Amino acid sequence: MLKGLRNIIKKEIKDLLRDPKILFGMILMPIIIFPVMGLMMGFSMKTAVETAKSARIAIWDSDGGAEAKNLIEYLRNINPNIVILNSSSLNESINVSLELGVSSLIVIPEGFTENISAGLPGVVKSYTIIRSLAFSGIMSGASGERLIEAYSRILTVRIISTRIYDVTPDFVLNPIRASSMTIIKGRVIPISPSIIASVASQTITTPIMLTIMIIFAMQIAATSIAIEKEEKTLETLLSLPVSRFGILAGKLGGTIIIAVLGAAAFMVGYLVYANQIFVSYGEDMPQVSLESIGIGLTPQAFIVLGVVIFMALLSSLALSLSISVFAEDVRSAQTLVGYLYLPLMIPAFMLMMVDLNSLPLPIAIPLYLIPYTYVIQASKDLLLGEYTSSIIGIAYISLFTLAVLYFAARMFATEKILTARLRIFRRKTITPKT
Amino acid sequence: MDAVVVEELTKVYDGVKALDKISFTVREGEIFGLIGPNGAGKTTTLRILATLIKPTSGRALVFGHDVMSEASIVREIISYLPEEAGAYRNLSGIEYLEFIARFYAEDGEAFRRIVEEGVKISGLGERLRDKVKTYSKGMKRRLQVARTLMVKPRLAILDEPTAGLDVVHAFYVREIIKEYASTHGVTVLLSSHNMLEVEYLCNRVAMIDKGRILCIGTPKEILESTSTHNLEEAFMKVVSNA
Numbered sequence A: 001m002l003k004g005l006r007n008i009i010k011k012e013i014k015d016l017l018r019d020p021k022i023l024f025g026m027i028l029m030p031i032i033i034f035p036v037m038g039l040m041m042g043f044s045m046k047t048a049v050e051t052a053k054s055a056r057i058a059i060w061d062s063d064g065g066a067e068a069k070n071l072i073e074y075l076r077n078i079n080p081n082i083v084i085l086n087s088s089s090l091n092e093s094i095n096v097s098l099e100l101g102v103s104s105l106i107v108i109p110e111g112f113t114e115n116i117s118a119g120l121p122g123v124v125k126s127y128t129i130i131r132s133l134a135f136s137g138i139m140s141g142a143s144g145e146r147l148i149e150a151y152s153r154i155l156t157v158r159i160i161s162t163r164i165y166d167v168t169p170d171f172v173l174n175p176i177r178a179s180s181m182t183i184i185k186g187r188v189i190p191i192s193p194s195i196i197a198s199v200a201s202q203t204i205t206t207p208i209m210l211t212i213m214i215i216f217a218m219q220i221a222a223t224s225i226a227i228e229k230e231e232k233t234l235e236t237l238l239s240l241p242v243s244r245f246g247i248l249a250g251k252l253g254g255t256i257i258i259a260v261l262g263a264a265a266f267m268v269g270y271l272v273y274a275n276q277i278f279v280s281y282g283e284d285m286p287q288v289s290l291e292s293i294g295i296g297l298t299p300q301a302f303i304v305l306g307v308v309i310f311m312a313l314l315s316s317l318a319l320s321l322s323i324s325v326f327a328e329d330v331r332s333a334q335t336l337v338g339y340l341y342l343p344l345m346i347p348a349f350m351l352m353m354v355d356l357n358s359l360p361l362p363i364a365i366p367l368y369l370i371p372y373t374y375v376i377q378a379s380k381d382l383l384l385g386e387y388t389s390s391i392i393g394i395a396y397i398s399l400f401t402l403a404v405l406y407f408a409a410r411m412f413a414t415e416k417i418l419t420a421r422l423r424i425f426r427r428k429t430i431t432p433k434t
Numbered sequence B: 001m002d003a004v005v006v007e008e009l010t011k012v013y014d015g016v017k018a019l020d021k022i023s024f025t026v027r028e029g030e031i032f033g034l035i036g037p038n039g040a041g042k043t044t045t046l047r048i049l050a051t052l053i054k055p056t057s058g059r060a061l062v063f064g065h066d067v068m069s070e071a072s073i074v075r076e077i078i079s080y081l082p083e084e085a086g087a088y089r090n091l092s093g094i095e096y097l098e099f100i101a102r103f104y105a106e107d108g109e110a111f112r113r114i115v116e117e118g119v120k121i122s123g124l125g126e127r128l129r130d131k132v133k134t135y136s137k138g139m140k141r142r143l144q145v146a147r148t149l150m151v152k153p154r155l156a157i158l159d160e161p162t163a164g165l166d167v168v169h170a171f172y173v174r175e176i177i178k179e180y181a182s183t184h185g186v187t188v189l190l191s192s193h194n195m196l197e198v199e200y201l202c203n204r205v206a207m208i209d210k211g212r213i214l215c216i217g218t219p220k221e222i223l224e225s226t227s228t229h230n231l232e233e234a235f236m237k238v239v240s241n242a
Helices: A002-017 A020-053 A066-078 A090-100 A112-117 A135-141 A143-163 A169-173 A193-230 A234-239 A244-284 A299-324 A330-338 A341-353 A361-369 A371-384 A388-413 B042-049 B071-077 B093-104 B108-122 B125-129 B137-149 B167-184 B195-201 B219-226 B231-241
Strands: A057-061 A082-085 A104-108 A125-128 A182-184 A187-189 B002-013 B016-027 B031-035 B057-062 B078-081 B155-159 B187-192 B204-209 B212-217
Touching (some): A002 A020, A002 A193, A066 A112, A193 A341, A244 A299, A244 A388, A299 A330, A299 A388, A341 A361, A371 A388, B002 B187, B016 B031, B016 B042, B016 B187, B016 B204, B016 B212, B031 B167, B031 B195, B093 B108, B167 B187, B204 B231, B212 B219, B219 B231
Parallel strands (some): A057 A082, B031 B204, B078 B155
Antiparallel strands (some): A182 A187, B002 B016, B002 B057
């Protein structure tokens, strides 16, 4: 039995890995495509930011007063690519700006200094020239507008400190300062919940990646039986001196190994991709790690999560194998298994947003019946050190998997595996050869 | 001991009787042929003996072992070649032979012997290193015949072993079957609708049509009893008298 099992696992791995669709689609593509995508996106982000920083801005000063000069001085200090125009009209300024290829034109109209000195708002007009709808084009075009806003804040501080004597500018600008705390597992953490939410949202990738991995594995499992039918190798296999359960277990084992390889390739590719993206955003990311705020997986929790994921994978593969027994060819098997994706994805998407316990019973009960629900719930609960959902999950998925495996083994032991010929969207035929 | 004993075997698929109480025996060491047109019930009989499907009623024994209650023992002593057998496309010919050999070999030495035998029977030489997907139909069939006989089963069940092959490949396969049965004492049960092939290969034949056995005997006995010159004529006569 063991000899036959090992032989089948070995054959499955060899056969699957030599299939260009699986080798490229599941293993090489994620390793190559993700890093290339990350590199390209990182490069374009960097280029966009650099283009915006070095954008050329034209200024037409028709006021000529002291406040206008202060503004020009400030802009020159911030951006060395400032061009001062000596135009006689707005139209001329716009035409010259277009000829010079600047990204924005700042117009300081007459009366700017007079207004500010008299305690009235000074008007500055900003013309953004958009030549391309690409991210970098819009970003650099809008830089003139942002510089005026920044100067406005500096001017506010100056006005408050020179004209209002009994309060500080800081007090006027921020009369109330909210200090946000978060309590997790009874521990007070001096961090706003919005920051925790944004950091925790990064864990959203886990269920997405798990879903993708399980879908890949299910496709392989469904194909591995159907291809035996399509390539006419099944009859020979079933007549060999190996038990039907051995064949089933061998196929399951081979598929799991390929799925794990695919998942590893996916993870490596994704990590490189994420790294490239975050490097380009680097400075703006909140520097908070989940561990530093008491949310994290302990080694025990990590193992428990691993068991839950493995059990869910096993149950999905067993289900996929059982269903594909009824399919006549690979296409039908993949279509049949495709019907399982929806129930697989429902818990993934629902539980990303809400907690299972907060759902009304009529919605929660069907979710509780789907083994995959427990993976998502456990991955969230284990971060907070909660083990109950994992334990219930492992028990339920084990029972579910055993039932499915029993059904699959029964199907393998009967002639149904040879005679069931379900064709999707085609006429159902049961015409065994005599 | 008889290699195969089939008694009152009946198989019904969704109300259609594929086999209707057929009985025959195959003696140890002989080549026994089941001949009949398409849909006669040949493949169903062979599939039951290969433990792939279960009879609706009746019983079948292979070297005294019941194909239903002792299926795993039967699988140890038979080797079955389905009519449209394929091999794994992404494996090479030699890898395929090794895959099959591992199920039967007790140790490394036995494994080596089985594979060597397979290489010899296939006659594919260096082409065995190529992937099966590059093989012609004839080469694939030779690989299948090799994997069936290399394990020296007590009973080889061959379903239409030369169907669809050109003259050269068909001749090669027939010679191998004949040589193997006489040299290694392998009992062969084969099906064919090529009456001339059966006349050349088989010690005894059973004519089957519409799930019923019409006559059993050596080709010579059948020709004499029907006063015909070849099995094709004999079959037509037996069918018209049935």
